[in-house]
Amino acid sequence: MKCLIVSDSHGDRDILESILVHNKNQVDAFFHCGDSELEANDPLFNKFNGVVGNMDFDMNFPEELVKIVSGETIYLSHGHLTNVKTGLFALELKAKANHAKFVFFGHTHELGCEMTDDGVLILNPGSISLPRGKYQRIGGTYAIVEANGKNVHVSYFNRQHKLIPELTCEFKRK
Numbered sequence: 001m002k003c004l005i006v007s008d009s010h011g012d013r014d015i016l017e018s019i020l021v022h023n024k025n026q027v028d029a030f031f032h033c034g035d036s037e038l039e040a041n042d043p044l045f046n047k048f049n050g051v052v053g054n055m056d057f058d059m060n061f062p063e064e065l066v067k068i069v070s071g072e073t074i075y076l077s078h079g080h081l082t083n084v085k086t087g088l089f090a091l092e093l094k095a096k097a098n099h100a101k102f103v104f105f106g107h108t109h110e111l112g113c114e115m116t117d118d119g120v121l122i123l124n125p126g127s128i129s130l131p132r133g134k135y136q137r138i139g140g141t142y143a144i145v146e147a148n149g150k151n152v153h154v155s156y157f158n159r160q161h162k163l164i165p166e167l168t169c170e171f172k173r174k
Helices: 013-022 089-097
Strands: 002-006 029-032 048-050 064-069 072-077 102-104 112-115 121-124 141-147 151-158 169-172
Touching: 002 013, 002 102, 013 029, 029 064, 029 072, 048 064, 072 089, 089 102, 089 121, 121 141, 121 151
Parallel strands: 002 029, 029 048, 072 102, 102 121
Antiparallel strands: 002 141, 064 072, 112 121, 141 151, 151 169
């Protein structure tokens, strides 16, 4: 499985189009974790699996999404409805309830990933348009997650589609 995850583009349609073009035929699925500020019927969302964020005004996006990609169950949420700014426990519970081994979310504009004790990868790609936190100096980011039976590999990329080597993570699957 190979998925591309982006979040919090806040009306920057051009960067989403650039990400799609640059990664065409290279990933199994594209995910947008909310706050696109675009309409749900925008043609970009024929490619992106998206959810509603707190800054999205088109309520035709789902609040959460469960998707199976290459046999892997993924739970997608913006994060504002599970209070991700105060912790990730609610996301862990959502993953468990949906038998998901991958959780992708946004909202905080801060990139990060971790593997839970139960073997669930929880990932925030950061904001592609308005980054915050420790890695704000890098600028906007998106992530690509690759998983096989033994490992999960996470790579972060900047707006110019350049790999950010110091943010690469590798996890053993449980």
